[in-house]
Amino acid sequence: MTTRYVSGPHLARLLGGVSGERPVYAALARAVRGLVLDGRLALRTRLPAERDLAAALGLSRTTVTAAYDRLRDEGYVESRQGAGSWTALPPVRMTSAEPQVAAADGARPGTRHGGKFGRAHPVPDDPSFIDLGCATPGAPAIFDEAVAAAVDELPRYSAGPGYEPAGLAGLRQVIADGYAARGVPTRPDQIVVTTGAQHAFTLLAQVLAEPGDAVMVERPTYPHALGALRARGTRLVPVGVNEGWDVELIGGAMRQAAVRMAYTIPDFQNPTGHLMPAAERAALVDAARRADAFLVTDETFADLALDVDAPREPPLAAYDSGGRVVTIGSASKLMWGGLRIGWIRTTAPLARRLTIAREPSDMASPVLEQLIVRELLLRVEEVRAERAETLRRNRDALAAALRELLPGWEFRLPAGGMSLWARIGAPVATRLAEAAERLGVRVVGGPVFGVDGVLEDYVRLPYVLPPDTLRPAVERLALAFREAEAAPPARPLPAYV
Numbered sequence: 028m029t030t031r032y033v034s035g036p037h038l039a040r041l042l043g044g045v046s047g048e049r050p051v052y053a054a055l056a057r058a059v060r061g062l063v064l065d066g067r068l069a070l071r072t073r074l075p076a077e078r079d080l081a082a083a084l085g086l087s088r089t090t091v092t093a094a095y096d097r098l099r100d101e102g103y104v105e106s107r108q109g110a111g112s113w114t115a116l117p118p119v120r121m122t123s124a125e126p127q128v129a130a131a132d133g134a135r136p137g138t139r140h141g142g143k144f145g146r147a148h149p150v151p152d153d154p155s156f157i158d159l160g161c162a163t164p165g166a167p168a169i170f171d172e173a174v175a176a177a178v179d180e181l182p183r184y185s186a187g188p189g190y191e192p193a194g195l196a197g198l199r200q201v202i203a204d205g206y207a208a209r210g211v212p213t214r215p216d217q218i219v220v221t222t223g224a225q226h227a228f229t230l231l232a233q234v235l236a237e238p239g240d241a242v243m244v245e246r247p248t249y250p251h252a253l254g255a256l257r258a259r260g261t262r263l264v265p266v267g268v269n270e271g272w273d274v275e276l277i278g279g280a281m282r283q284a285a286v287r288m289a290y291t292i293p294d295f296q297n298p299t300g301h302l303m304p305a306a307e308r309a310a311l312v313d314a315a316r317r318a319d320a321f322l323v324t325d326e327t328f329a330d331l332a333l334d335v336d337a338p339r340e341p342p343l344a345a346y347d348s349g350g351r352v353v354t355i356g357s358a359s360k361l362m363w364g365g366l367r368i369g370w371i372r373t374t375a376p377l378a379r380r381l382t383i384a385r386e387p388s389d390m391a392s393p394v395l396e397q398l399i400v401r402e403l404l405l406r407v408e409e410v411r412a413e414r415a416e417t418l419r420r421n422r423d424a425l426a427a428a429l430r431e432l433l434p435g436w437e438f439r440l441p442a443g444g445m446s447l448w449a450r451i452g453a454p455v456a457t458r459l460a461e462a463a464e465r466l467g468v469r470v471v472g473g474p475v476f477g478v479d480g481v482l483e484d485y486v487r488l489p490y491v492l493p494p495d496t497l498r499p500a501v502e503r504l505a506l507a508f509r510e511a512e513a514a515p516p517a518r519p520l521p522a523y524v
């Protein structure tokens with residue numbers, strides 16, 4: 028079940044030595060846990076035998092045994108006789124903090140702000156723990172009404188089989204109408220409803236790419252998209268977008284690497300928050316045409332402008348004529364991640380291929396959730412307005428706290444989306460994340476959003492939580508940053524193991 032192995036010397040390098048903290052086994056356990064949490068030690072990576080790690084670190088075997096025991100108790104390591112030990116994550120526990128945090132955000136009670144990269148995160152049993160690991164909000168105010176309307180509608184479907192591999196016709200029609208309203212005429216047979224955008228990545232990677240194909244990705248980008256592409260065995264070709272898109276450079280990279288597919292997030296890019304201007308959209312579609320590549324555009328955040336009256340950029344599909352642009356949409360950020368509904372917009376023939384390809388894995392998406400999303404999409408402007416108001420308030424509070432308490436950190440105020448991408452002025456993001464976790468706040472460091480272990484001088488800071496939670500979060504980050512800066516310089520980090 029494990030797919031990777033990290034040797035003793037390699038793990039010792041990743042650890043960069045164990046801090047002087049006592050007892051040593053606890054410091055070692057904490058450091059390994061930090062590597063698991065920030066993604067540098069992938070899940071289900073087999074750990075070195077205790078004696079090998081002990082030799083590599085110059086510690087006694089008893090110390091390493093005690094550290095592994097602690098990690099096992101905490102759920103970060105699993106072992107089986109004869110199979111060794113491998114990295115894991117503890118099961119998710121609901122904590123008393125969650126309803127309070129959610130309620131303070133105006134979200135529904137019970138909404139969980141658990142982190143996400145790259146697992147079902149545990150939330151420590153401390154009610155004051157603040158989770159900035161996840162950029163996704165609770166459901167909007169009209170959610171209950173949408174659910175009630177969907178339940179009323181359900182009997183029309185429940186008399187039939189309920190399997191609709193392409194998605195309910197009624198939902199596909201509303202999604203298609205949404206594209207038409209944004210200047211991209213679309214028929215329902217061009218839409219495939221998926222189980223979230225994540226399922227859409229997986230399907231597209233499977234249908235559009237072969238193992239070994241080159242796929243262009245932005246750096247930084249959404250980590251689980253990278254996961255889906257890696258799982259398909261594609262070769263990732265990263266292009267930097269920290270300062271926005273340099274389409275000439277991107278076009279050159281696409282042709283040189285002969286990419287089969289390029290993945291972009293043009294609307295309030297996760298994590299940078301950039302919005303691709305119209306001219307660059309046109310140029311990017313043209314570059315994909317010249318490189319003969321599919322351009323997969325992730326519009327998960329497209330409806331999340333913080334000023335709902337600001338003019339919107341046209342979807343990338345508006346510049347396409349040959350079916351090269353494939354669009355991914357999702358209900359998760361605008362509506363609610365728990366619905367697990369996303370979709371793909373493409374040509375009708377490719378939509379049919381994708382529908383056939385999805386059947387062996389999950390057959391079809393759940394009917395009730397599709398009906399709920401349909402109801403919410405019919406009232407999308409109300410949802411957009413609610414999100415914009417809450418997110419703008421939170422973003423401004425986060426920015427004010429950062430300017431006051433961490434004046435050396437640089438960031439742009441994004442015009443949409445749910446997070447700030449902060450340049451922290453020192454390559455210590457991973458250490459910062461680890462220190463922050465100890466001080467009661469979870470953040471995700473830059474390397475998690477990259478392909479190759481770089482971006483150590485960035486962190487992503489979501490502003491989904493309310494101002495009175497964001498302020499103490501930044502206070503803890505300021506302490507953690509001081510700690511991270513004071514620690515001895517890290518050795519250069521290798522890529523994922």
Ligand SMILES: Cc1ncc(COP(=O)(O)O)c(C=O)c1O
Pocket residue numbers: 162163222223224225226249292297325327328357358359364367368369
């Ligand atoms: C850019 C981007 N795409 C897709 C997703 C996943 O969406 P879904 O919940 O629909 O699978 C996320 C979630 O964080 C995201 O940030």
